[in-house]
Amino acid sequence: MDISLVPTPCPVIDLPTLRSNVTVMASIHPGSRLRPHVKAHKTTAIAAEQVRAGHSSFTCATPREILGLVSAGVGTDLLLANETVDPARLAALSKAQEHATITVAIDSLATLQAASSAGIRNVLIDVNVGLPRCGIAPDSAGELADAARSLGLNVRGVMGYEGHLMMVTDREEKKIKVHEAMTLLTQAHNDVGGDIMSAGGTGTFDMFEGTQVNEVQAGSYALMDTQYALLQHPFAQALWIMGTVISVNSSWVVIDVGLKSLGMDHGNPTVDGYKVWFCSDEHITMSPSEGTVTPRVGDRIRVTPSHVDPTMAMHERAYVVDNGMVVDEWAIDLRGW
Amino acid sequence: MDISLVPTPCPVIDLPTLRSNVTVMASIHPGSRLRPHVKAHKTTAIAAEQVRAGHSSFTCATPREILGLVSAGVGTDLLLANETVDPARLAALSKAQEHATITVAIDSLATLQAASSAGIRNVLIDVNVGLPRCGIAPDSAGELADAARSLGLNVRGVMGYEGHLMMVTDREEKKIKVHEAMTLLTQAHNDVGGDIMSAGGTGTFDMFEGTQVNEVQAGSYALMDTQYALLQHPFAQALWIMGTVISVNSSWVVIDVGLKSLGMDHGNPTVDGYKVWFCSDEHITMSPSEGTVTPRVGDRIRVTPSHVDPTMAMHERAYVVDNGMVVDEWAIDLRGW
Numbered sequence: 001m002d003i004s005l006v007p008t009p010c011p012v013i014d015l016p017t018l019r020s021n022v023t024v025m026a027s028i029h030p031g032s033r034l035r036p037h038v039k040a041h042k043t044t045a046i047a048a049e050q051v052r053a054g055h056s057s058f059t060c061a062t063p064r065e066i067l068g069l070v071s072a073g074v075g076t077d078l079l080l081a082n083e084t085v086d087p088a089r090l091a092a093l094s095k096a097q098e099h100a101t102i103t104v105a106i107d108s109l110a111t112l113q114a115a116s117s118a119g120i121r122n123v124l125i126d127v128n129v130g131l132p133r134c135g136i137a138p139d140s141a142g143e144l145a146d147a148a149r150s151l152g153l154n155v156r157g158v159m160g161y162e163g164h165l166m167m168v169t170d171r172e173e174k175k176i177k178v179h180e181a182m183t184l185l186t187q188a189h190n191d192v193g194g195d196i197m198s199a200g201g202t203g204t205f206d207m208f209e210g211t212q213v214n215e216v217q218a219g220s221y222a223l224m225d226t227q228y229a230l231l232q233h234p235f236a237q238a239l240w241i242m243g244t245v246i247s248v249n250s251s252w253v254v255i256d257v258g259l260k261s262l263g264m265d266h267g268n269p270t271v272d273g274y275k276v277w278f279c280s281d282e283h284i285t286m287s288p289s290e291g292t293v294t295p296r297v298g299d300r301i302r303v304t305p306s307h308v309d310p311t312m313a314m315h316e317r318a319y320v321v322d323n324g325m326v327v328d329e330w331a332i333d334l335r336g337w
Numbered sequence: 338m339d340i341s342l343v344p345t346p347c348p349v350i351d352l353p354t355l356r357s358n359v360t361v362m363a364s365i366h367p368g369s370r371l372r373p374h375v376k377a378h379k380t381t382a383i384a385a386e387q388v389r390a391g392h393s394s395f396t397c398a399t400p401r402e403i404l405g406l407v408s409a410g411v412g413t414d415l416l417l418a419n420e421t422v423d424p425a426r427l428a429a430l431s432k433a434q435e436h437a438t439i440t441v442a443i444d445s446l447a448t449l450q451a452a453s454s455a456g457i458r459n460v461l462i463d464v465n466v467g468l469p470r471c472g473i474a475p476d477s478a479g480e481l482a483d484a485a486r487s488l489g490l491n492v493r494g495v496m497g498y499e500g501h502l503m504m505v506t507d508r509e510e511k512k513i514k515v516h517e518a519m520t521l522l523t524q525a526h527n528d529v530g531g532d533i534m535s536a537g538g539t540g541t542f543d544m545f546e547g548t549q550v551n552e553v554q555a556g557s558y559a560l561m562d563t564q565y566a567l568l569q570h571p572f573a574q575a576l577w578i579m580g581t582v583i584s585v586n587s588s589w590v591v592i593d594v595g596l597k598s599l600g601m602d603h604g605n606p607t608v609d610g611y612k613v614w615f616c617s618d619e620h621i622t623m624s625p626s627e628g629t630v631t632p633r634v635g636d637r638i639r640v641t642p643s644h645v646d647p648t649m650a651m652h653e654r655a656y657v658v659d660n661g662m663v664v665d666e667w668a669i670d671l672r673g674w
Binding site: 007008009010039061062082083084085086088089107108110111114128132133134135137163244246247248249251252254256259260261263264265277279280281282283285296297298309310313314316336337 | 344345346347376398399419420421422423425426444445447448451465469470471472474500581583584585586588589591593596597598600601602614616617618619620622633634635646647650651653673674
């Protein structure tokens with residue numbers, strides 16, 4: 001199928017670019033050195049590309065992401081890098097332990113108790129390294145690990161997400177701050193024990209030399225987005241939302257891609273050759289830039305979302321393209337909670 | 338089921354409030370005077386509430402919304418108030434004409450041709466009344482209607498969405514501007530003919546006295562959101578996203594409702610009794626306001642989304658509550674395109 005025939009709005013993924021991103025990252029962080037975060041793409045077919053590049057451990061943000069990977073038989077070592085006290089979902093994760101190693105992050109006695117009650121066998125102590133979100137204070141991590149072991153759980157180590165540093169643009173400043181954060185994580189790790197020291201994201205993937213971090217939780221690198229692209233990484237944009245021009249006049253153009261098909265938390269999308277005026281539920285209104293030929297109704301136009309993760313979560317499927325032809329259709333099958 | 342047992346994050350709809358909103362609107366715009374817009378809720382069960390209140394005509398933004406209503410047997414007169422040139426989707430709408438009256442908005446010869454080729458029988462001329470989006474210039478509307486009739490189509494009239502005026506807060510100023518916009522629509526209607534003059538939304542639903550508008554396309558009134566609530570309408574918030582506290586410390590609280598479960602184009606959500614710091618993909622970080630008792634992990638907290646329409650589109654189902662008990666579970670079954 002020619003790319004001009006996909007039903008719009010829909011995500012289109014450039015397969016060579018995706019594969020290049022996955023290959024480049026696997027050369028920097030091979031095998032278990034990378035625990036790819038599936039929340040960025042929510043697609044088992046992309047996780048399978050990451051398996052083919054040598055990774056078998058994955059990071060997930062929701063129970064549904066873990067259960068979906070288990071159903072698809074993708075990955076053998078799955079981390080819920082997030083807290084939950086939902087007994088039904090923890091029970092489902094517990095049951096899935098028959099098929100994969102499942103590890104759940106905990107940061108409190110309450111989350112420990114919930115995991116333990118459901119029969120979860122492996123936990124990781126989630127440590128706050130500066131981002132005001134989940135994670136126990138570094139100097140309390142050892143005590144929580146002791147409590148987990150006293151309940152018979154296997155404590156695999158620590159994780160700490162330095163999300164507040166992802167968008168620091170000065171590399172030297174970023175390296176100093178990441179190392180400060182990882183010093184906190186190391187202190188916690190010394191008290192906690194276990195093999196794993198997990199951290200990082202696409203914004204900091206190359207900042208861990210000289211630290212004891214032994215796995216990086218990057219996810220966005222596979223598809224990339226305009227914000228991370230500012231950091232000048234060796235990864236390229238592989239995802240767009242394809243739209244169709246539905247209305248044209250002398251001043252503006254309307255396409256059928258709107259805010260229900262775009263993550264909007266990083267602001268408006270961009271469109272090459274156009275100035276985006278505003279997004280409605282099902283439309284972008286925009287004007288051609290100087291030099292852009294006014295399109296016709298029915299023409300296809302690619303939209304670059306400002307934030308890939310929530311954009312992927314809005315769509316049921318993505319079309320996979322290579323050299324202008326659709327070569328596959330992938331279900332975005334890890335959506336929901 | 339007690340409301341405290343719903344799996345989070347999830348939409349919860351207060352049934353008495355929803356029914357009050359629907360009843361109040363039906364008393365102001367009874368029967369065909371209202372053509373409720375289903376894009377606001379994407380839920381056939383809510384459309385069925387609107388049918389019980391006396392409406393049988395609906396406004397849709399996507400072919401999927403129309404086809405879903407047809408499948409559910411809800412509504413008899415369905416308008417696609419949006420342009421499309423997708424041959425497959427227009428063919429599906431054409432086939433659905435066996436089961437309901439389906440009308441498609443057109444604003445150009447290209448959209449007319451696409452509708453005609455697919456066998457669509459009824460069209461409405463979409464007229465630009467000031468919002469820079471779809472819609473033909475008012476003085477070209479008659480010519481497009483003539484072209485449609487020459488192809489054998491039934492031209493039912495005109496629609497014009499004055500979306501640029503929804504959030505004007507001064508009622509007198511708004512009324513003057515809405516009437517100016519409707520003067521443009523009336524001029525077009527005079528040239529186009531047909532029975533229908535369709536316009537409006539929740540922000541302007543009570544602005545049409547003295548105009549020839551004979552159906553109002555409001556949708557958000559059923560569930561409401563914080564932005565429309567600023568307008569002091571007789572409708573109340575009926576939708577929240579229920580969250581669970583997953584992490585607590587002395588400075589902040591984290592709940593499992595994040596930007597993947599909230600429309601973010603109107604900015605951050607609000608949480609009664611808390612100051613929202615920021616949203617991540619799966620979290621809100623916030624601090625208790627003075628007087629709010631610090632919650633415990635596992636406690637439930639209701640989040641008020643800033644924009645209902647895209648929020649509903651992110652969830653598979655909503656829990657319907659009455660007096661603290663879950664009385665029903667509704668599929669949000671009109672999602673997608």
